[in-house]
Amino acid sequence: MTLAPERSATQDHTVSPTVPHRAGSVRTAAQHSEVNSRLRIEGAEAREFKPKRSGKPNPMGHLTPEQVEEIGRELDALRQEVMDSRGEKDAAYIRKVIKTQRYLEMGSRAVLLFSGVKVKGVKPFWWLGTTGLSIAKILENMEIGHNVMHGQWDWMRDPKIHSTAWEWDNVSPSSQWKHSHNELHHTFTNVLGRDNDLGYGILRVDEDQRWTLFCLGQPIWHVINAAMFEYSIAAYDLELGGYLAKRNRMSEEEKAEFRARAQEVLVKIRQQATKDYVVHPAMAAPFGGAKSTLTANVVANLVRNIWTNTVIICGHFPEGIETFEKTSIEGETRGEWYLRQMLGSGNISGSKFMHIMTGNLSHQVEHHLFPDMPSNRYAEISPRIQELMERYDLKYVTGSLPKQVFSVYKKVVQLSLPNKVEGRRRRDTIKLAAKRAIKRKSLGGRPR
């Protein structure tokens, strides 16, 4: 499902195990190699725009290379300004969120011990505990887990709150999530065929993604995906789809590697399920709350799944957000990368509480520009990003949660059908695809 990252295709000097570097001290002078183009501001060139199938115009076509460089410089300076001002207050913020989350979780779980108690036909402790646990789980995944694993708090040098050490309350092991999310999605954001977050390999959310018969069912796939989101994420990070499709062509080594990672996921699933569905219900058993504690945990995980899915689909799928062709990122400079991040993300407007509950992913544009900036600082730079984008005539996509969610749901339904093509009815396109499918005994693969 996920393509290999760029490096394996272009780097011929990756290590061969035969290099005898352990056989005694080796001293060499490093050759000066070409460093990643995304680390430089200079050298943006006017590039040829390859029109997309949909015929949508180039969203950055009106900018000169000089302007692109200037945008890069301006955003670098803004980043530096905020990073230099990180301090005690920010550290206190994340520690407070972590502390609040832990007390909330412990408190909710304590209340759930009595979740079986009925008062006038309702179970007040069940409702209270389930609400608290849902919020605690959301906080843990969003404002804490996601952001800590992005390295937003690494600068504190606290080994407990560090991207290399954090394990989150989710069935996807953090190491696998960091690879598919931090490395692939954040580097190749919204590049068709490179960023599998664009519909997670099961949804067609952009007209320029290929339509197949599989897409007809996507309103249903979407709902299932949302309800089971943590398991979808785990399967996605594990690249389960890719394995199932390609396993016959895989080497033994690749298969063994996959099995090791699958084992890791199974262990994590077991640990998570044991905690939520066995140990905590068992603890409530003496108070007659085993069954109600079990349902509370199921509901809290479901609420967390649906909420995180709702927030995340608003980040890149609503109307007005751009996608990019593979060729458009070859030799991409820092400024061009920034541009792609700004145009490929969308925000959610709302209250401070809502921003925290989304893990500040409601500031998706700011987050994608500076994924390692502490999340509590996105709100303050947001007006400046808007001003910059306005100045360069770039579209800053934002809207209320209902508006953005509706926009995505509309797309999920509309794009389940093939694009309209002049001179052919959509009905006929579907029929043709169905005939082919019967002949090949395949739905034609998933959207890409």
Added chain:
Amino acid sequence: MAEALATPLIPADYLDLFDPMREGADLRGRIVAITPQTRDAATVTIQPGRGWRGYEPGQYIRIGIDVNGVRQWRAYSVCDSTGIPGTKDATISITVKAIPDGVVSNHLVHRTQPGCVVMLDQATGEFVLPRTAPEKVLFITAGSGITPVMGMLRSREDLTDVAHVHCAPTAADVIFAKELRGYGENGRTAYIERHDDEHGMLDLADLDRLVPDWRERDTWVCGPTGLLDAAEAHWEAHGLTDRLTVERFRPTIIEPGEGGEITFLSSDVTVEADGATPILDAGENAGVLMPSGCRMGICMGCIVTMRQGAIRDLRTGEITVAEPGDNLSVQTCVNAVAGTCDIEL
């Protein structure tokens, strides 16, 4: 059971919320008092957690304190203690001199408030007296180098013949002045105080005059690197090396430069790299198995531990220095070596 309840965290993460000082927790300490000693030195009294195992006079502890939100670790000699280690009454004291541009020392002397919780390491160090006190002892200390010796003087009643030469820039800069002079007056030590502004810097050749029997004394020296180097040379010149113990806190001084040598410790590879090449590229080119990811500084997939050294962020020019023991996590894809650095790979 507790693990199954707490996963994906560990039980300690929850217990720390209630009692961070408990036995079995990561060792922490609560600062209970800060007492000024001179205009730029103060004694910091810390109540260590119940896991504290005590110290030998002369040993040091590392303390990790958050300055401006960033955890900084520094080593300080323990100069005093009360109570029984592992109990609630135990305290330890360190004396800190604020050095110019010293991030931690200035914070501790001028800004820290009692109540602040710090991370601690157990006491360590070879700068200690033998179990049976030597017959004749000489201490040579300078500036804040008095702190480990202070711990010895305060707790080792069995020292009978002590000569002590202590140097400070001026009379007003002498830490523990009253106590040290008191020991001189009551005969516990033969105390000689030297002030640089009055007597000039201590010349060890003067020892023949100041402490004529210095050759017969087991000697402990603590102070600036210059003094330690001079002492080692002096004792060696007289063939008395085994009579001398010195305390060195900073075996290497890290001066950031442009480019330099990168050592990958477990691969046993050293490469020379310029100031524009990411450590990641330098390592890969030399055949080291480097973890990597986005190669542009955003994914944290390339993080490795830098044991010591200096590196420069290629995006911002910012220099990060790791002193021995700091063990910093660094991103290799956006940092170049600035001088030398040792990477755990």
